[in-house]
Amino acid sequence: DIQMTQSPSTLSASVGDRVTITCRASQSISSWLAWYQQKPGKAPKLLIYKASSLESGVPSGFSGSGSGTEFTLTINSLQPDDFATYYCQQYNSYPWTFGQGTKVEIK
Amino acid sequence: EVKLVESGGGLVKPGGSLRISCAASGFTFSHYNMNWVRQAPGKGLEWVSSISGSSSYILYADSMQGRFTISRDNAKNSVYLQMSSLRAEDTAVYYCAREDGSHYFDYWGQGTLVTVSS
Numbered sequence: 001d002i003q004m005t006q007s008p009s010t011l012s013a014s015v016g017d018r019v020t021i022t023c024r025a026s027q028s029i030s031s032w033l034a035w036y037q038q039k040p041g042k043a044p045k046l047l048i049y050k051a052s053s054l055e056s057g058v059p060s061g062f063s064g065s066g067s068g069t070e071f072t073l074t075i076n077s078l079q080p081d082d083f084a085t086y087y088c089q090q091y092n093s094y095p096w097t098f099g100q101g102t103k104v105e106i107k
Numbered sequence: 108e109v110k111l112v113e114s115g116g117g118l119v120k121p122g123g124s125l126r127i128s129c130a131a132s133g134f135t136f137s138h139y140n141m142n143w144v145r146q147a148p149g150k151g152l153e154w155v156s157s158i159s160g161s162s163s164y165i166l167y168a169d170s171m172q173g174r175f176t177i178s179r180d181n182a183k184n185s186v187y188l189q190m191s192s193l194r195a196e197d198t199a200v201y202y203c204a205r206e207d208g209s210h211y212f213d214y215w216g217q218g219t220l221v222t223v224s225s
Contacts, residue, residue: 034211036152043202043215044152050209087152091210095168096142096154 002026002090006099012107017078021102023071023088032092035064035073038101039084047086048073078104109133109214111203116219124191127219129203130184137161137181140206143188145199146218153199157206158186193223 003026013019023033031051036044046055048064051071061076075082083106088099115127129141143155156177157166165177176189186203200220204212 032210036212038152043217044212045215046211046213049207049211049213055213089152089211094157094166096157096210098152098154101151 001095002029002093002097004088004090004097004099006088006102008102010103010105012105013078014107015078015080019075019078019104021073021086023099025069025090028068029090029092031067032090033071034089036087037084044087111214111216113203113216113219116221118222118224119193120225121194121223123193125221126187126189127201129186129216132184136184141179141186142204142206142212143177144202144204147199195223198223
């Protein structure tokens with residue numbers, strides 16, 4: 001199975017900050033990576049697919065980059081609505097696997 | 108508008124069985140693979156199972172193989188997860204998720220809570 005490791009596990013930031021979350025795969029997954037946002041008590045929401053493609057309707061302040069084994073999710077200017085937990089997911093090969101999540105908290 | 112609505116969760120005793128359902132609307136259901144993803148309380152996301160549009164291929168996570176059965180009824184626009192030999196560690200919110208053609212999950216239901224406890 002491909003292991004996905006996110007860092008940090010928790011991130012404290014302020015509104016307006018630029019934040020970056022890293023996701024590393026245990027083997028190359030090309031660009032087959034998605035990012036999701038989850039708020040408490042809600043379902044995950046797709047933000048980014050194919051490592052850097054922004055899902056329709058997602059604010060342009062979100063961006064993704066990377067390929068192979070190292071990926072990043074960047075939030076350009078953190079908004080109050082962005083405080084949530086973020087997950088990466090590889091879909092290069094079964095079983096589909098997720099990172100453990102990164103919680104973005106208010107500083 | 109794409110909608111996925113799960114139902115059927117509840118409290119079940121260890122060793123028991125439960126079937127949960129997901130009703131889909133707003134898209135041509137038979138054209139899409141469907142998945143179940145679960146999330147234990149306070150934990151991360153774990154993929155459970157996938158079923159192709161025609162049910163021609165079905166996949167399970169290793170820890171669910173032999174205990175869980177995914178199925179779908181395209182006439183009813185529904186996907187199901189039959190769970191048996193349930194254990195305390197199966198306690199989770201179970202989400203139904205549509206799989207885009209490229210295999211990421213573009214739409215999710217609101218989830219249904221399954222609690223395994225005596």
